[in-house]
Amino acid sequence: MDLVSDLNNICGPSNVFVNEMMKDHTSFRIGGPASYYVTPGNEEELGELIRYCVRTGSEYYILGNGSNLLVSDKGYPGIVIRLFERFNDIRIDGSRIYAMAGALLSRTANMAAKNSLSGLEAAAGIPGTLGGAIVMNAGAYGFEMKDVTEYVRVMKHDGSTEDIPSHMMEFGYRTSRCIRDGLIVLGAGLVLASGDEETIRDRMRELKEQRSAKQPLEYPSAGSTFKRPEGYFAGKLIMDAGLKGYSVGDACISEKHCGFVINKGNASAEDVIKLIKHVQDTVLDRFGVRLEPEIKFLGDFT
Numbered sequence: 001m002d003l004v005s006d007l008n009n010i011c012g013p014s015n016v017f018v019n020e021m022m023k024d025h026t027s028f029r030i031g032g033p034a035s036y037y038v039t040p041g042n043e044e045e046l047g048e049l050i051r052y053c054v055r056t057g058s059e060y061y062i063l064g065n066g067s068n069l070l071v072s073d074k075g076y077p078g079i080v081i082r083l084f085e086r087f088n089d090i091r092i093d094g095s096r097i098y099a100m101a102g103a104l105l106s107r108t109a110n111m112a113a114k115n116s117l118s119g120l121e122a123a124a125g126i127p128g129t130l131g132g133a134i135v136m137n138a139g140a141y142g143f144e145m146k147d148v149t150e151y152v153r154v155m156k157h158d159g160s161t162e163d164i165p166s167h168m169m170e171f172g173y174r175t176s177r178c179i180r181d182g183l184i185v186l187g188a189g190l191v192l193a194s195g196d197e198e199t200i201r202d203r204m205r206e207l208k209e210q211r212s213a214k215q216p217l218e219y220p221s222a223g224s225t226f227k228r229p230e231g232y233f234a235g236k237l238i239m240d241a242g243l244k245g246y247s248v249g250d251a252c253i254s255e256k257h258c259g260f261v262i263n264k265g266n267a268s269a270e271d272v273i274k275l276i277k278h279v280q281d282t283v284l285d286r287f288g289v290r291l292e293p294e295i296k297f298l299g300d301f302t
């Protein structure tokens with residue numbers, strides 16, 4: 001049996017793709033081919049897939065909505081496992097929501113609003129999946145995912161599952177225990193507060209307007225490129241270093257928000273990497289502050 005037949009057996013042939021261009025699956029619109037790209041539909045399939053990968057020594061990478069990711073121009077020589085289209089049920093029970101990892105945050109927030117549940121208003125504009133948001137402890141406007149998370153359902157390398165209470169998730173600024181331990185998020189239980197649907201929707205609209213006024217949403221990007229350094233704002237440091245609009249190829253420091261690297265058309269991953277390096281060196285030189293990328297990297301960048 002070859003790898004493709006095995007993947008077909010596990011996830012069904014219509015959910016297995018070969019040499020899938022990752023630029024079609026990232027918000028940056030950048031990235032070469034993933035050798036294999038698979039979309040399992042439930043925990044059983046995913047468990048079988050992970051056990052298969054471990055047994056055969058096949059490298060894999062979990063992808064959400066690709067909104068915080070730069071994929072190499074050379075692509076990725078392993079199996080990209082995407083939890084999005086087919087892994088996205090949301091259940092509501094009173095003030096509790098269980099959302100599967102592939103449910104978009106915007107959809108989850110809208111479901112909450114529809115059920116007069118407050119707490120996810122600031123999450124509605126973050127273009128990731130629930131899984132990606134838990135891994136990154138995504139946040140905005142003073143909100144972080146940890147604020148509403150009761151427990152996280154995870155899968156480990158052996159395909160076993162566990163519900164981990166929020167206080168054991170080691171949530172921090174744009175990080176969680178998932179990163180250190182390589183846990184796959186299957187879903188999360190959220191606890192929200194009862195509210196008024198109109199008030200919730202008004203707040204969502206207000207934050208959406210603030211976002212479009214300040215962020216270059218008209219261009220492909222992966223959101224804030226750098227983490228906020230303690231005591232500073234990355235965007236301000238970059239602007240003060242005179243790098244507003246600075247470009248390498250089609251990769252450019254947004255003029256609207258210097259914290260965003262945008263793709264003005266045909267930027268390559270190599271352009272973005274060169275730009276990031278130049279920004280880091282310049283800001284370090286001018287202000288003595290080391291900017292750490294917030295975005296994740298997949299593939300070979302040498």
Ligand SMILES: Cc1cc2nc3c(=O)[nH]c(=O)nc-3n(C[C@H](O)[C@H](O)[C@H](O)COP(=O)(O)OP(=O)(O)OC[C@H]3O[C@@H](n4cnc5c(N)ncnc54)[C@H](O)[C@@H]3O)c2cc1C
Pocket residue numbers: 027061062063064065066067068069083101125126127128129130131132133134135136137138139140178183184185186215217221222223224296
């Ligand atoms: C225009 C724009 C605005 C943004 N605004 C914000 C913002 O306000 N706040 C903010 O925090 N972020 C923001 N982001 C960044 C991004 O949307 C978040 O980090 C989001 O949580 C990433 O989710 P994703 O599903 O796209 O993850 P991906 O980009 O697909 O993956 C991110 C990381 O999580 C891992 N991962 C994804 N799903 C799983 C899973 N189920 N199990 C294990 N690992 C997984 C991946 O392997 C990768 O390491 C923005 C991005 C864009 C493009």
